[in-house]
Amino acid sequence: MTEDARTTLPLVFEQPRGRKKPPRHLADLSAEERAEVATALGQPAYRVKQVAHHYFARLERDPANMTDLPTATRDAIAAELLPTLLDEVRTQQADRGTTRKTLWRLFDGALVESVLMRYSERATVCVSSQAGCGMACPFCATGQGGLQRNMSTGEIVDQVVDAAAAMANGQVAGGPGRLSNVVFMGMGEPLANYRSVVNAVRRMTSPAPDGLGMSARNITVSTVGLAPRMRQLADEGVPVTLALSLHAPDDELRDELVPINTRFSVEDAVSAARYFFDVTGRRVSIEYAMMRDVNDQAWRADLLADVLIEHGGRGWVHVNLIPLNEVPGSRFTRSRDDDTDEFVRRLEAKGISTTIRDTRGDEIDAACGQLAATDA
Numbered sequence: 001m002t003e004d005a006r007t008t009l010p011l012v013f014e015q016p017r018g019r020k021k022p023p024r025h026l027a028d029l030s031a032e033e034r035a036e037v038a039t040a041l042g043q044p045a046y047r048v049k050q051v052a053h054h055y056f057a058r059l060e061r062d063p064a065n066m067t068d069l070p071t072a073t074r075d076a077i078a079a080e081l082l083p084t085l086l087d088e089v090r091t092q093q094a095d096r097g098t099t100r101k102t103l104w105r106l107f108d109g110a111l112v113e114s115v116l117m118r119y120s121e122r123a124t125v126c127v128s129s130q131a132g133c134g135m136a137c138p139f140c141a142t143g144q145g146g147l148q149r150n151m152s153t154g155e156i157v158d159q160v161v162d163a164a165a166a167m168a169n170g171q172v173a174g175g176p177g178r179l180s181n182v183v184f185m186g187m188g189e190p191l192a193n194y195r196s197v198v199n200a201v202r203r204m205t206s207p208a209p210d211g212l213g214m215s216a217r218n219i220t221v222s223t224v225g226l227a228p229r230m231r232q233l234a235d236e237g238v239p240v241t242l243a244l245s246l247h248a249p250d251d252e253l254r255d256e257l258v259p260i261n262t263r264f265s266v267e268d269a270v271s272a273a274r275y276f277f278d279v280t281g282r283r284v285s286i287e288y289a290m291m292r293d294v295n296d297q298a299w300r301a302d303l304l305a306d307v308l309i310e311h312g313g314r315g316w317v318h319v320n321l322i323p324l325n326e327v328p329g330s331r332f333t334r335s336r337d338d339d340t341d342e343f344v345r346r347l348e349a350k351g352i353s354t355t356i357r358d359t360r361g362d363e364i365d366a367a368c369g370q371l372a373a374t375d376a
């Protein structure tokens with residue numbers, strides 16, 4: 001099947017049916033849409049702008065603390081635009097308080113997680129974009145439970161605002177600081193919830209009071225390789241960083257590790273990643289979870305380098321090797337250090353820039369592929 005033919009196919013996993021939508025929230029709306037809501041409420045536009053300033057610039061999520069608004073006005077606007085989207089079930093800490101994993105209950109009882117990680121030079125929040133995930137990657141805890149539903153723009157943004165507030169208020173070890181990075185690597189396949197994710201990125205990058213004023217290049221959107229959506233994202237005009245979770249350079253193995261590969265092959269995914277680079281000028285990150293005796297052979301490192309080089313040289317791409325986060329009961333285990341080192345050596349010998357990812361949050365199951373969102 002050609003790429004064009006695939007583009008016209010409906011992505012059937014995108015909209016689970018029969019689910020009630022999350023309540024509308026300020027963060028779901030653009031500045032123009034917020035002004036329309038103000039008119040509908042009979043409020044002057046500047047009042048809704050004041051609320052947006054509290055939310056995006058002061059990172060205040062509780063209407064009760066927006067004390068410069070007249071109470072009646074505040075209550076009317078809060079009822080329409082500030083419903084509670086995320087109920088905290090619990091927050092766990094690791095890495096001497098610099099990693100925090102929060103379990104959230106959504107309005108319909110669905111559970112999702114986000115993880116805030118503070119490093120010496122940056123602070124990153126890893127957010128969920130779907131409750132569960134329909135991609136069924138066999139090595140991933142999230143994938144085992146299937147997809148419950150897509151998250152709304154507001155539900156995604158609220159995770160970021162909560163993390164930014166936790167940093168600003170000094171709730172993370174190391175004193176008050178600033179949230180600098182967002183990665184869409186929590187629960188879900190972001191590009192299967194395309195519109196909500198792109199709108200969330202717009203809210204994050206719009207200057208205050210219309211958004212959080214973050215740099216698009218500090219926002220990473222990951223995907224298992226939904227090629228048509230990767231191309232659409234390239235054309236969207238939001239220069240985020242794209243991370244392609246490849247995990248295997250050959251279709252035979254990738255069909256097993258990333259089942260959507262039977263629909264969008266290695267060639268489809270890598271071509272779309274290259275297109276993203278051509279359009280945005282942003283170097284693409286290739287994510288590769290190292291699984292012992294499964295995908296970590298030296299010949300696969302050579303093949304991976306060749307596949308990437310075939311798509312236009314070396315400078316467009318960076319490989320990020322991820323020590324596998326083992327899921328209890330899974331047959332997939334973490335690669336030996338020697339095999340990982342050899343994998344790096346082979347890639348670098350062919351001129352491919354490569355790093356091994358720091359594994360934060362292992363001890364609280366907060367690492368990539370471990371977010372199962374159980375309240376047990």
Ligand code: SF4
Pocket residue numbers: 133134135136137140141142143144186187188189224369
């Ligand atoms: S690895 Fe990512 S895409 Fe695959 S099942 Fe897990 S959350 Fe979904």
